[in-house]
Amino acid sequence: MVKERARILIVGGGYVGLYTALRLQQKLKPELKRGEVEITLVSTEPYMTYQPFLPEAAAGSISPRHVVVPLRRVLDQCRILIGEVQSIDHAKRTATVTTLATEEEGAGAEQITYDELVLAPGSVSRALPIPGLADYAIGFKTVEEAIGLRNHVIEQMDIASSTRDPAIRDAALTFVFVGGGYAGVEALGELEDMARYAARYYHNVRPEDMKWILVEASNRILPEVGEEMGKYTVTQLRRRNIDVRLETRLDSCADRVAVLSDGARFPTRTVVWTAGVKPHPILAATDLPLNERGRLKCTPELTVDGVTHAWAAGDAAAVPDVTAAESGKETAPNAQHALRQARVLGDNIAHSLRDEALETYSHKYVGSVASLGLHKGVAHVYGRKLKGYPAWFMHRVYHLSRVPTFNRKARVLAEWTLAGLFKREIVSLGSLEHPRAEFELAAGGKPPLDPKLDPKGSS
Numbered sequence: 001m002v003k004e005r006a007r008i009l010i011v012g013g014g015y016v017g018l019y020t021a022l023r024l025q026q027k028l029k030p031e032l033k034r035g036e037v038e039i040t041l042v043s044t045e046p047y048m049t050y051q052p053f054l055p056e057a058a059a060g061s062i063s064p065r066h067v068v069v070p071l072r073r074v075l076d077q078c079r080i081l082i083g084e085v086q087s088i089d090h091a092k093r094t095a096t097v098t099t100l101a102t103e104e105e106g107a108g109a110e111q112i113t114y115d116e117l118v119l120a121p122g123s124v125s126r127a128l129p130i131p132g133l134a135d136y137a138i139g140f141k142t143v144e145e146a147i148g149l150r151n152h153v154i155e156q157m158d159i160a161s162s163t164r165d166p167a168i169r170d171a172a173l174t175f176v177f178v179g180g181g182y183a184g185v186e187a188l189g190e191l192e193d194m195a196r197y198a199a200r201y202y203h204n205v206r207p208e209d210m211k212w213i214l215v216e217a218s219n220r221i222l223p224e225v226g227e228e229m230g231k232y233t234v235t236q237l238r239r240r241n242i243d244v245r246l247e248t249r250l251d252s253c254a255d256r257v258a259v260l261s262d263g264a265r266f267p268t269r270t271v272v273w274t275a276g277v278k279p280h281p282i283l284a285a286t287d288l289p290l291n292e293r294g295r296l297k298c299t300p301e302l303t304v305d306g307v308t309h310a311w312a313a314g315d316a317a318a319v320p321d322v323t324a325a326e327s328g329k330e331t332a333p334n335a336q337h338a339l340r341q342a343r344v345l346g347d348n349i350a351h352s353l354r355d356e357a358l359e360t361y362s363h364k365y366v367g368s369v370a371s372l373g374l375h376k377g378v379a380h381v382y383g384r385k386l387k388g389y390p391a392w393f394m395h396r397v398y399h400l401s402r403v404p405t406f407n408r409k410a411r412v413l414a415e416w417t418l419a420g421l422f423k424r425e426i427v428s429l430g431s432l433e434h435p436r437a438e439f440e441l442a443a444g445g446k447p448p449l450d451p452k453l454d455p456k457g458s459s
């Protein structure tokens with residue numbers, strides 16, 4: 001039984017948003033039924049994205065629909081609002097939200113009042129002011145980016161196959177990835193693997209014609225799996241003819257030429273930016289305390305420091321790591337923490353509403369698994385190091401156990417099983433991004449420029 005009626009507002013429908021809401025649905029079931037508690041979740045998308053599956057979605061091993069979890073179906077006790085929180089005035093317990101209807105209505109943004117706030121907008125790509133980056137590069141955080149990149153890579157192979165100009169062919173077959181964390185390494189590993197396979201269906205594109213380049217500013221990649229496994233990954237990628245450049249930065253990609261700090265220049269139509277994340281900019285539009293890196297200052301109980309009725313977790317939150325030997329360390333922005341923090345957060349809101357003691361968030365990072373393409377992987381979990389097929393298999397088992405809902409687990413497993421029986425899909429559906437093109441042409445309108453023929457390229 002809660003002390004008094006509570007309206008809970010959750011901002012963000014990612015790991016933390018989804019799992020916190022699920023936990024609250026479970027813990028506050030009777031209160032929700034009696035109408036004593038109301039949960040509203042605001043998210044820019046109607047689904048949660050299981051980001052660790054994005055590289056496999058880009059490779060075509062999992063269809064895009066199955067790497068996302070529909071919020072309305074899973075959170076049937078919550079009010080789901082698809083929109084963007086623009087600002088939060090916590091002193092007044094009010095959030096300003098715009099939705100798809102806001103502009104059409106012309107009545108201005110919606111004001112949502114609440115009693116308890118859960119702030120979980122995650123992070124955004126940490127882009128640097130590098131010439132050409134904003135114009136030509138693409139990130140790798142969303143399902144749209146992953147599928148867009150897949151289509152783009154196959155399109156580049158089509159361009160290379162059809163052009164008579166060696167310079168165009170060379171640029172089309174050069175793929176530059178910046179950032180050696182799991183997003184960059186897995187995306188590169190999976191896409192290179194897919195492109196290598198696809199090349200067998202082109203009469204004039206061979207795997208050795210393609211240049212895949214990984215640029216990393218530090219002296220190691222995949223810090224998540226430890227130093228030894230990171231070194232192993234570099235060796236494996238180089239054996240696949242992938243050009244791994246450590247202690248190197250991207251200085252420019254203006255005019256579609258990637259210029260690296262070691263002096264190398266690569267004309268290219270593909271620059272993928274995965275060089276880290278920063279907290280979501282919405283945090284700056286609140287009256288809540290942020291640390292020097294823009295994350296919300298939090299307590300180990302997942303309350304926002306020095307503020308009542310505000311909670312946070314995940315990539316947006318600076319949560320003290322109580323398991324660390326040195327003081328002042330924060331939990332890293334990853335799914336392992338986001339998922340576990342969300343459970344404690346849900347429990348603590350229920351405790352707080354019932355006037356019970358709060359739990360402390362305590363979890364020691366257990367390591368990580370990464371896929372480097374079909375049947376290739378690397379893992380360092382609970383002190384155990386695995387390479388190649390066993391690591392790849394472990395990656396699949398681990399993520400299958402983690403992806404939310406039985407429905408998604410079953411669909412992903414079915415896809416993997418079917419993929420083992422049939423040949424890989426190598427088709428590009430980039431034209432899906434222009435669904436009216438065909439009809440506009442038939443109706444006599446001006447057809448949009450075919451991205452393949454666009455001198456500026458398609459991404």
Ligand SMILES: Cc1cc2nc3c(=O)[nH]c(=O)nc-3n(C[C@H](O)[C@H](O)[C@H](O)COP(=O)(O)OP(=O)(O)OC[C@H]3O[C@@H](n4cnc5c(N)ncnc54)[C@H](O)[C@@H]3O)c2cc1C
Pocket residue numbers: 011012013014015016017042043044045047048049051052053054055083084085086120121122123140141142182183280282313314315316333334335336337338368369
């Ligand atoms: C390619 C890739 C692979 C990864 N692989 C791994 C892995 O193998 N292991 C691992 O531990 N971690 C992995 N991660 C990291 C992990 O996915 C993140 O740490 C985790 O998603 C963080 O959860 P979160 O809830 O804080 O943020 P998110 O899951 O990003 O959710 C944030 C949500 O908030 C919404 N939102 C943002 N702003 C607003 C707003 N103004 N109004 C309303 N809604 C808003 C967003 O649309 C999104 O739905 C990977 C990340 C990427 C990109």
